[in-house]
Amino acid sequence: MAYIVDLRSDTVTKPTKAMKHAMVNSALGDDVYGEDPTVNALETKLAALLGKQAALFVPSGTMANLIAIMVHCNKRGSEAIVGDSCHIFKYEQGGAAHLGGVLLTTLDNKPDGTFELSDLERRIRGSDIHEPVTSMVAVENTHNYCGGKSLPLNWLDELSALCKKHLLPIHMDGARLFNACAHEQQPPSRVVRDCASVSVCFSKGLSAPVGSALVGDYHFIQQARRIRKMLGGGMRQAGVLAAAAIVALDEVVPLLELDHKRAFRLAKVIEGLFLKPFSVDVDNQHSNIVLVRIAASSQLTADKVLQRLAQVSLSETQGDCKTTDDEGVIVKGTAFNEKTLRFTLHREITDEDLWLAIMKITYVFKELGQ
Numbered sequence: 037m038a039y040i041v042d043l044r045s046d047t048v049t050k051p052t053k054a055m056k057h058a059m060v061n062s063a064l065g066d067d068v069y070g071e072d073p074t075v076n077a078l079e080t081k082l083a084a085l086l087g088k089q090a091a092l093f094v095p096s097g098t099m100a101n102l103i104a105i106m107v108h109c110n111k112r113g114s115e116a117i118v119g120d121s122c123h124i125f126k127y128e129q130g131g132a133a134h135l136g137g138v139l140l141t142t143l144d145n146k147p148d149g150t151f152e153l154s155d156l157e158r159r160i161r162g163s164d165i166h167e168p169v170t171s172m173v174a175v176e177n178t179h180n181y182c183g184g185k186s187l188p189l190n191w192l193d194e195l196s197a198l199c200k201k202h203l204l205p206i207h208m209d210g211a212r213l214f215n216a217c218a219h220e221q222q223p224p225s226r227v228v229r230d231c232a233s234v235s236v237c238f239s240k241g242l243s244a245p246v247g248s249a250l251v252g253d254y255h256f257i258q259q260a261r262r263i264r265k266m267l268g269g270g271m272r273q274a275g276v277l278a279a280a281a282i283v284a285l286d287e288v289v290p291l292l293e294l295d296h297k298r299a300f301r302l303a304k305v306i307e308g309l310f311l312k313p314f315s316v317d318v319d320n321q322h323s324n325i326v327l328v329r330i331a332a333s334s335q336l337t338a339d340k341v342l343q344r345l346a347q348v349s350l351s352e353t354q355g356d357c358k359t360t361d362d363e364g365v366i367v368k369g370t371a372f373n374e375k376t377l378r379f380t381l382h383r384e385i386t387d388e389d390l391w392l393a394i395m396k397i398t399y400v401f402k403e404l405g406q
């Protein structure tokens with residue numbers, strides 16, 4: 037038996053004791069009738085936190101993003117402009133086109149999760165009869181594929197000025213919005229100030245078992261509610277889930293900074309190994325996601341490294357690479373692409389887990405990287 041440190045994603049987190057207690061004891065009603073008091077409480081609380089008029093509880097981040105796109109792009113022939121490495125474009129099956137009939141047009145994402153605003157301005161369309169009509173812009177904050185980057189506030193402000201000029205709503209995929217707020221040391225209402233809609237997830241670093249929400253003005257949420265129903269997202273006694281999300285906002289949001297500190301420590305150790313095949317961008321380490329790049333010149337791939345991290349050799353357990361019970365250690369991560377590994381810190385990773393992960397990663401990286 038080996039001890040597993042699971043750094044694949046913050047989505048692996050399970051509900052806390054307080055969440056389970058709240059779930060069992062929550063007041064319930066039929067949310068499709070708007071009668072679930074716990075869902076209503078969550079929606080009111082979240083809307084206030086983000087400085088918006090209303091919110092809508094939905095089953096997943098993917099559905100939240102899709103609904104936002106379908107509301108903003110509700111005329112046939114609409115397009116949404118997004119970054120080319122955002123979750124909406126890479127990992128949501130093209131749902132915008134599939135289900136919403138919306139064209140996604142991409143801009144090159146920079147390593148910090150932003151894109152060039154002059155490119156955006158050049159790509160806005162609609163005045164020419166041959167073109168689709170640009171109807172929204174989406175950003176992701178923190179930006180998962182860029183390694184949990186928090187979008188700079190001054191860039192968001194410039195984006196907002198440009199979008200206002202062209203009467204374009206901004207949707208923020210804030211699956212990890214509270215991580216961005218922790219990094220920026222700003223309240224969520226400031227970070228999302230100029231966004232017409234925001235999606236947030238409770239089931240990632242916030243550790244709730246299920247659920248996301250969309251936030252915006254009354255009119256937007258009214259339309260979003262209709263589309264949620266059409267997509268099969270009307271969840272009836274959903275208060276049983278919303279109860280955990282309320283606890284997540286109260287109890288887990290304040291802890292996110294600890295995940296960031298642990299992620300930084302891990303990144304710093306990997307940098308300090310000075311091994312040619314592996315690099316991390318410690319100077320731009322913002323939140324709970326650590327990306328390890330493998331040099332193009334190396335024969336190694338992210339999959340190969342993960343396979344080795346999932347094995348325990350006899351020799352490694354003869355050193356420090358073991359638990360106090362003499363168990364070997366397995367570290368799980370994710371291969372973002374052939375040459376990029378992702379390790380994600382989250383509430384269930386203690387300092388001891390981090391230490392074990394560091395020992396194992398150090399051992400394996402030295403073995404593979406010499």
Ligand SMILES: Cc1ncc(COP(=O)(O)O)c(C=O)c1O
Nearest residue numbers: 096097098099123176180209211
């Ligand atoms: C940035 C981002 N947006 C949206 C989603 C989708 O969330 P869900 O898995 O709840 O559909 C994810 C999931 O990992 C994500 O990382």
